[in-house]
Amino acid sequence: MRAVIYEEPGVMRVGEKADPTPLAGEAVVKVGAVGICGSDLNIAAGLFPPTPFPITPGHEFAGEIVALGAQVDYLRIGDRVAVDPSLFCGHCRWCRVGRGNLCENWGAIGDTVDGAAAEFVVVPARNCHHIPESMSFAQAAAIEPLSCAVHATAMAPPRVGESILVVGGGTMGLLTGQLYLRGGARRLALVERKADRRPIGAQVGFTDTFAAISDALSVEPAGFDLVIDATGVPAAIEEAFGAIAKGGRFVQVGVAPPEASVQISPYRLYYEEITVVGSMAVLDSYAPALDLIAGGLVNVDALLTHCEDLDDYPAAFETLRRGEGLKIQLTP
Numbered sequence: 476m477r478a479v480i481y482e483e484p485g486v487m488r489v490g491e492k493a494d495p496t497p498l499a500g501e502a503v504v505k506v507g508a509v510g511i512c513g514s515d516l517n518i519a520a521g522l523f524p525p526t527p528f529p530i531t532p533g534h535e536f537a538g539e540i541v542a543l544g545a546q547v548d549y550l551r552i553g554d555r556v557a558v559d560p561s562l563f564c565g566h567c568r569w570c571r572v573g574r575g576n577l578c579e580n581w582g583a584i585g586d587t588v589d590g591a592a593a594e595f596v597v598v599p600a601r602n603c604h605h606i607p608e609s610m611s612f613a614q615a616a617a618i619e620p621l622s623c624a625v626h627a628t629a630m631a632p633p634r635v636g637e638s639i640l641v642v643g644g645g646t647m648g649l650l651t652g653q654l655y656l657r658g659g660a661r662r663l664a665l666v667e668r669k670a671d672r673r674p675i676g677a678q679v680g681f682t683d684t685f686a687a688i689s690d691a692l693s694v695e696p697a698g699f700d701l702v703i704d705a706t707g708v709p710a711a712i713e714e715a716f717g718a719i720a721k722g723g724r725f726v727q728v729g730v731a732p733p734e735a736s737v738q739i740s741p742y743r744l745y746y747e748e749i750t751v752v753g754s755m756a757v758l759d760s761y762a763p764a765l766d767l768i769a770g771g772l773v774n775v776d777a778l779l780t781h782c783e784d785l786d787d788y789p790a791a792f793e794t795l796r797r798g799e800g801l802k803i804q805l806t807p
């Protein structure tokens with residue numbers, strides 16, 4: 476089969492690999508669509524320590540079942556499925572208290588084992604979720620990023636009537652914002668430097684869009700009740716802290732460099748009772764994300780700006796690295 480292969484940090488190619496065969500409890504999926512994620516940029520560069528090389532990337536995907544191992548009773552050949560990439564060990568301290576996304580032995584399809592930027596991918600059958608006929612593979616490949624946004628709403632539950640500021644109008648910002656709007660926000664503002672992304676924010680429901688955080692404060696001079704960073708950029712995060720209202724909450728969704736730090740005032744955390752929350756990947760949030768897309772309750776179509784062939788992966792990757800497009804997907 477054809478597959479994208481990250482040979483070593485900074486070196487990738489599209490080449491031939493042996494077709495995967497399923498062991499007991501596994502299924503082989505013929506990939507219908509696979510998204511490229513900002514985290515793939517880090518993986519390809521060797522900046523994500525758990526990733527072994529060589530590896531085939533791709534953790535946001537959907538397709539059709541074409542082979543099944545023994546002891547798989549709820550899938551059939553031909554089933555259309557989306558796949559939760561999470562591989563939690565099930566026996567560490569965090570798994571045992573229901574916090575598998577913090578697993579000591581954390582893994583994910585496409586991050587620590589071969590993923591779906593290929594014609595076929597082998598996965599644990601239990602990770603497969605059936606999708607309705609009405610859902611395209613492209614929409615289904617957006618379930619995984621949406622499930623990260625769903626997890627954010629579990630970490631910082633929406634409160635009716637809040638004013639919300641999302642910093643960063645990439646895929647995560649645009650998906651997370653939509654969920655909080657549905658949760659009853661009275662104002663949902665977006666700060667995004669790239670002018671071509673701001674109209675997409677308006678299209679998916681943001682009430683106000685701005686180029687800078689200082690501009691956003693013109694509509695909420697006392698600050699926002701909930702501020703979400705979806706950039707991972709330390710300078711933006713530090714500035715976003717300044718936009719939190721008294722009694723407000725801050726949610727870190729963007730992935731900052733591991734060694735980065737920002738300055739915050741502990742006095743302000745105390746005196747203004749500010750809550751700071753992190754949200755990491757997916758936890759029991761895949762099925763709700765599937766249902767939200769199936770029900771047409773979240774607009775993912777507006778975010779799917781490219782759809783290209785597997786051979787175009789290196790070019791699409793460069794497009795993402797330049798910060799162009801939004802959720803780039805390939806159809807192997």
Ligand SMILES: [Zn+2]
Pocket residue numbers: 512513514534535619620
């Ligand atoms: Zn991703």
Ligand SMILES: [Zn+2]
Pocket residue numbers: 563564565566567568569570575577578579580581
């Ligand atoms: Zn574990």
